[in-house]
Amino acid sequence: MNNAAIASIGLFLFLTGGLGSAQTKRIQDAAQVLKEIHAVPDKDIPQELWDRAACVMVVPSIKKAAFVFGGEYGKGLMSCRHAGEWSAPVFMDLGKGSWGLQVGAQSIDLVLLVMNESGAQKLLRNKVSLGAEASVAGGPVGRDARAATDAQLKAEILSYSRTQGLFAGVNISGGVIKPNVDDNIDLYGANTAPAKVVGGGDIRPPAEAEPFMVALRRK
Numbered sequence: 589m590n591n592a593a594i595a596s597i598g599l600f601l602f603l604t605g606g607l608g609s610a611q612t613k614r615i616q617d618a619a620q621v622l623k624e625i626h627a628v629p630d631k632d633i634p635q636e637l638w639d640r641a642a643c644v645m646v647v648p649s650i651k652k653a654a655f656v657f658g659g660e661y662g663k664g665l666m667s668c669r670h671a672g673e674w675s676a677p678v679f680m681d682l683g684k685g686s687w688g689l690q691v692g693a694q695s696i697d698l699v700l701l702v703m704n705e706s707g708a709q710k711l712l713r714n715k716v717s718l719g720a721e722a723s724v725a726g727g728p729v730g731r732d733a734r735a736a737t738d739a740q741l742k743a744e745i746l747s748y749s750r751t752q753g754l755f756a757g758v759n760i761s762g763g764v765i766k767p768n769v770d771d772n773i774d775l776y777g778a779n780t781a782p783a784k785v786v787g788g789g790d791i792r793p794p795a796e797a798e799p800f801m802v803a804l805r806r807k
Contacts, residue, residue, distance in 0.1 A: 607774055607796055611679070615800050617648035618665045621697045621750065622803035631755050633701065633748065634733035641746075643668035643702035643786065644804060645711070645765075647682050650696045662698065663768060665800055668708055670788030674804045677797050678782040679771035680711070683764035697750040698760070701727060707744030711765050712783045718745065719761030726757025 622644075625632050638644075647664030667677040682698065702708045710722045718724045727746030728736045740746060740757075749758035767782040775794060776785060785791050793801050 611771055611774065612796055614648065614663060614679075615665060615677075615797055618646040619799035619803040621646050621648050621699065622800075622806075625699070625748075625750065625755050626803075626806050628755075629731055631729055632731075633699070633746075634728060634730060634736075636733035637701060637703075637727065637736070637746065638806075641669065641701040641703055642705055643708045643711070644674075645680055645698075645700040645702065646800075647680075647698040647700075650682075650698065663771070664698070665797075666700075666702075666711065666786065667800070667804055668702070668786040668788070673788075674801060675786040675788055676776075676791045676793040677800055678785050679768040679775065681766055681768045682760075683715075683766070695751075698758075699748040699750075700724075700760075701746040701748075703744055703746060708786070709783075710744070712767060712786070715764055715766040718763045718765065724759065724761055724763075726759045729756055 643666055645664055645666035647662040650662035662682045664680050664682065665677040666680045667674045669675070702711060707722055710716045716722050722745055723743045724745040724747055725737075725740045725743035727748050728740060729748070747758055747760045749756060772780070772782055772785070775796075776791070780791065
């Protein structure tokens with residue numbers, strides 16, 4: 589292969605981004621989680637709470653082995669809302685907590701609603717401990733948000749799990765959340781901070797993120 593061909597390949601890779609197949613699949617899996625739970629309104633996140641959420645984070649397919657061997661439990665995506673529009677997403681990591689899979693379950697999907705700007709800012713720090721630094725509660729499920737308890741209404745983050753087809757609120761206190769630095773560099777470059785991506789500026793969602801953006805809009 590001559591130098592011109594090598595240069596052309598390098599330019600193509602630069603222009604099309606540095607996402608690997610695992611990162612692309614994570615985006616697709618996160619989108620699928622939202623599409624599937626939205627397809628069953630009686631078992632979905634109440635529309636009123638969804639409309640009030642400042643940000644949404646989805647962590648798909650956390651495997652049972654992660655709970656057995658420890659370390660990072662899951663990797664997901666987060667987008668924040670500004671003037672009714674969802675921001676470009678950033679990759680996030682969820683670390684070890686005091687919760688786990690139900691007996692017999694092989695994997696779990698998590699959906700987190702960040703209910704205010706304060707909660708969003710905390711998640712974008714280097715590391716935040718749920719329950720200690722950011723208040724979290726298992727969210728109510730169904731069409732009507734009036735079923736929410738006082739604790740749920742006051743929480744900065746409402747958390748949900750889907751295990752073996754069952755979607756329900758789950759308390760993930762003790763978990764640790766932080767942006768995934770390396771994956772976000774692959775998606776946006778080294779000089780773009782996650783807070784800037786979700787801050788409602790001029791950063792547009794990359795083409796690879798379109799399935800997740802569509803799912804956020806509940807289309």
